[in-house]
Amino acid sequence: MPPPPDAQQPPDAQQPQDGQPQYGQPQYGQPQYGQPQYGQPQYGQPQYGQPQYGQPQQQPAYGQPQYGQPQYGQPQYGQPQYGQPVGYQPAPLQPGIVPLRPLGLGEVYDGAFRSIRDNPRVMFGLPVLVVAIGSVLAVAISYALMPVLRPMFSDLFTSLGDTGDVSAGQMANLYSTSVGAGVGVWPMTFVANTVLTGLLTVSVSRSVIGQKIGIGEVWRSYWTRSLLLVPYAIAAGVVQTLGVGLVLLPGILLLTTGSTGPGVVLTLLGALGAVVFALWFMVRTLLIPPAVVLEGQSLRSAVGRGWRLSRGHFWRLLGIYLLALLIVGVIQQVVAVPLGIVTAFAALSEGSLLSVSLTVLSEAVGVVITLAFLAPVVALLYVDVRMRSEGLDIELARAAEAS
16 A cells, blocks of 8 residues: 655655665555654654554663654653653553552552452451451450459459559459450460461452452462461460570579679660560561462471561561551550540449450450551562562563453
8 A cells, every 4th residue: 555645755765675664764554744753863753642553663672762752652661751760661560459560668558558448358357257256255265264363363452552542352353354355365366367367468469460359269268378377376486485585584594693783784685685586587477477378388388488588678678567567556546545445444343244345345456457457568568579589570460461
């Protein structure tokens, strides 16, 4: 098909040979629109702002800019736009809650909230369901312990004498309710923070590529993997406790032998060392739960895998996770403080089922808030680290296109 009659070629334009267009010449069947593009010396190219459709173009190597200016509104893969560094892709694929590229701090937190809005039945409904069931058991355990704990605390505060405006009996009711509820809530909190963290990670991983998963599918497909987190959490708790104890032990031994001055100094140094060890151990094990649930390896292999993933990302993981803990703490206080005041008045009046229930409810609200925000933060940190070190964003893009 010949070019349209209004297409004018300059006199010095070279003619294509053997029917093939040369670099800078108008391609066969491509209309020309008057003036050349800014920065394009070839007469006969489309105007700035007019995309070319169906024409083969010579693609540069990844990260190398093409000669001339890119088409307006049509960024090409690996081609920089005005003001962007070479090799930067300005519009990454985002089929889900976060863009498929290494994430910034704000994107991690924004993705965590988006994961709740994207699949609230799993991210919020599942923790509420499990914690509600656990809370009923916690109330039963706590109320059963009340007759045992109340006489103990009553004798204690009676022996201490004057307790101010609060009677010994009221103090006994308050402490027996708090201790009993703490004992009853601990199994529920432990199971929720281990098993539910694994299950919520699955939902977040699907939301990253724009998919949703139901509560039934989460439980059927991943409950066995999530239960592996129970022995892992027990072992990790033992290791962390032993590590902290070993750091504090020298100072405690000096104090017991009567060396008060050196013992106090060494104990303070040991306490500082215990904090450093606890933070280091927390960060190095932070990505193990997602690896256990999502990668399908044996528990031992998954633990090693999660440990290796955190290598080289310590300070970034520490900062983002500590800030997430601070955010969760603030939200918990806003919700739990009013409820705690009501609980304290109920416990002072009598160690009744109402006071125990309110105490357990306060703890349950804190568990739900913690899980709903911290679990997606950890899951997104796992995805971010793998995108930075293993190119997981390419695999996720393929999975999103295939879905």
